[in-house]
Amino acid sequence: xxxxxxxxxxxxxxxxxxxxxxxxxxxxxxxxxxxxxxxxxxxxxxxxxxxxxxxxxxxxxxxxxxxxxxxxxxxxxxxxxxxxxxxxxxxxxxxxxxxxxxxxxxxxxxxxxxxxxxxxxxxxxxxxxxxxxxxxxxxxxxxxxxxxxxxxxxxxxxxxxxxxxxxxxxxxxxxxxxxxxxxxxxxxxxxxxxxxxxx
Amino acid sequence: xxxxxxxxxxxxxxxxxxxxxxxxxxxxxxxxxxxxxxxxxxxxxxxxxxxxxxxxxxxxxxxxxxxxxxxxxxxxxxxxxxxxxxxxxxxxxxxxxxxxxxxxxxxxxxxxxxxxxxxxxxxxxxxxxxxxxxxxxxxxxxxxxxxxxxxxxxxxxxxxxxxxxxxxxxxxxxxxxxxxxxxxxxxxxxxxxxxxxxxxxxxxxxxxxxxxxxxxxxxxxxxxxxxxx
Numbered sequence: 001x002x003x004x005x006x007x008x009x010x011x012x013x014x015x016x017x018x019x020x021x022x023x024x025x026x027x028x029x030x031x032x033x034x035x036x037x038x039x040x041x042x043x044x045x046x047x048x049x050x051x052x053x054x055x056x057x058x059x060x061x062x063x064x065x066x067x068x069x070x071x072x073x074x075x076x077x078x079x080x081x082x083x084x085x086x087x088x089x090x091x092x093x094x095x096x097x098x099x100x101x102x103x104x105x106x107x108x109x110x111x112x113x114x115x116x117x118x119x120x121x122x123x124x125x126x127x128x129x130x131x132x133x134x135x136x137x138x139x140x141x142x143x144x145x146x147x148x149x150x151x152x153x154x155x156x157x158x159x160x161x162x163x164x165x166x167x168x169x170x171x172x173x174x175x176x177x178x179x180x181x182x183x184x185x186x187x188x189x190x191x192x193x194x195x196x197x198x199x
Numbered sequence: 200x201x202x203x204x205x206x207x208x209x210x211x212x213x214x215x216x217x218x219x220x221x222x223x224x225x226x227x228x229x230x231x232x233x234x235x236x237x238x239x240x241x242x243x244x245x246x247x248x249x250x251x252x253x254x255x256x257x258x259x260x261x262x263x264x265x266x267x268x269x270x271x272x273x274x275x276x277x278x279x280x281x282x283x284x285x286x287x288x289x290x291x292x293x294x295x296x297x298x299x300x301x302x303x304x305x306x307x308x309x310x311x312x313x314x315x316x317x318x319x320x321x322x323x324x325x326x327x328x329x330x331x332x333x334x335x336x337x338x339x340x341x342x343x344x345x346x347x348x349x350x351x352x353x354x355x356x357x358x359x360x361x362x363x364x365x366x367x368x369x370x371x372x373x374x375x376x377x378x379x380x381x382x383x384x385x386x387x388x389x390x391x392x393x394x395x396x397x398x399x400x401x402x403x404x405x406x407x408x409x410x411x412x413x414x415x416x417x418x419x420x421x422x423x424x425x426x427x428x
Contacts, residue, residue, distance in 0.1 A: 022229070022375075023225050023229035024225060024229075026228060027225070030224070072280060075276055076279075076305075079305050079306070083268075083269060113311060114306070115306045115307075118302070118303060118306050119303060122302055165387075169390075171221065171383075171386055172383045172384070174383075175380070175382050175383030176379070179378075179380035182375045182379055183376040186375070
């Protein structure tokens with residue numbers, strides 16, 4: 001069991017990295033990765049919301065929707081749950097944890113429409129994971145997002161001094177840099193299964 | 200009539216959602232490994248976009264301003280659920296090809312963005328045209344992306360062998376890095392044309408068109424510093 005959980009966790013970070021391999025959450029990846037501290041803040045908020053959302057949506061699906069033949073309501077229920085959850089967290093954080101709110105608060109509204117969060121809640125259901133596995137998968141996806149953001153903010157820093165052709169300035173060269181970063185993650189394919197000897 | 204034509208053609212080129220407004224980046228990169236998948240994804244998004252634009256425009260005087268975003272999300276999620284059922288029933292191959300990106304149309308920024316920026320302010324007819332134009336512009340970009348990646352990565356186009364046998368397919372193009380690369384080069388090409396025709400558009404990922412901007416009021420750190428991606 002522990003080996004399987006570890007495999008899920010590390011494969012979400014390295015092999016199936018949400019941003020660089022599965023293309024989920026590209027907007028914040030390109031938009032908020034310019035500075036290291038905002039990249040870390042955004043990622044922390046994403047990890048938090050992903051874990052929280054999955055721990056709420058998984059029981060809702062398993063105990064409420066699936067037994068009553070309402071599985072088709074999955075999309076609409078999940079997005080509303082996530083939207084409400086993000087609002088609640090924001091209000092609670094503002095009142096009880098002002099320092100944390102100061103650090104993460106600005107990123108929270110951006111996360112409602114982040115496809116990575118909805119993506120992880122849907123994909124753990126599709127994969128047929130149990131509750132603990134789902135939670136590990138969600139945290140792994142969030143940490144993978146953090147790794148990609150932090151790595152890429154370093155790349156962006158170097159990119160600022162580069163002088164690409166005029167038409168490549170701005171987003172295009174950033175996308176090409178993302179392509180090379182993504183290429184480096186391709187090297188992890190197949191590694192994880194062998195380390196944990198799970199096939 | 201001129202106005203209607205303008206609204207419709209706006210999304211095709213002038214405000215092409217993927218290449219000029221930089222919205223809906225995730226599906227643009229993820230599903231374009233084959234041209235036919237790009238076409239399917241584009242048409243699916245167009246369906247939702249047209250339906251949600253019509254519904255939101257028709258309800259624009261009923262929905263209170265304060266809860267408009269949750270209301271929009273509910274309307275969009277409803278149409279996505281309808282779409283999921285239709286696709287599962289009639290085109291199961293597309294359902295398995297798009298996988299998780301079919302339900303994720305809910306959080307596609309193009310749809311919420313058009314609801315917020317256009318449908319909530321214009322009549323039903325114009326909103327439908329806007330949705331159609333934007334959707335087809337999105338579809339066009341996806342098909343172009345998919346064609347380039349399929350042609351270079353697999354040597355085929357819509358499943359038909361195009362490249363001669365002795366040209367080895369460059370598999371890299373149908374892998375994730377290839378997606379980023381083709382999108383980057385395609386965008387550079389569009390900017391090159393813009394520079395030549397002297398109407399460069401400032402691109403930013405962040406608040407322009409980001410539906411969350413209505414919630415955070417443009418306070419997110421990147422734009423506060425005039426962030427440009």
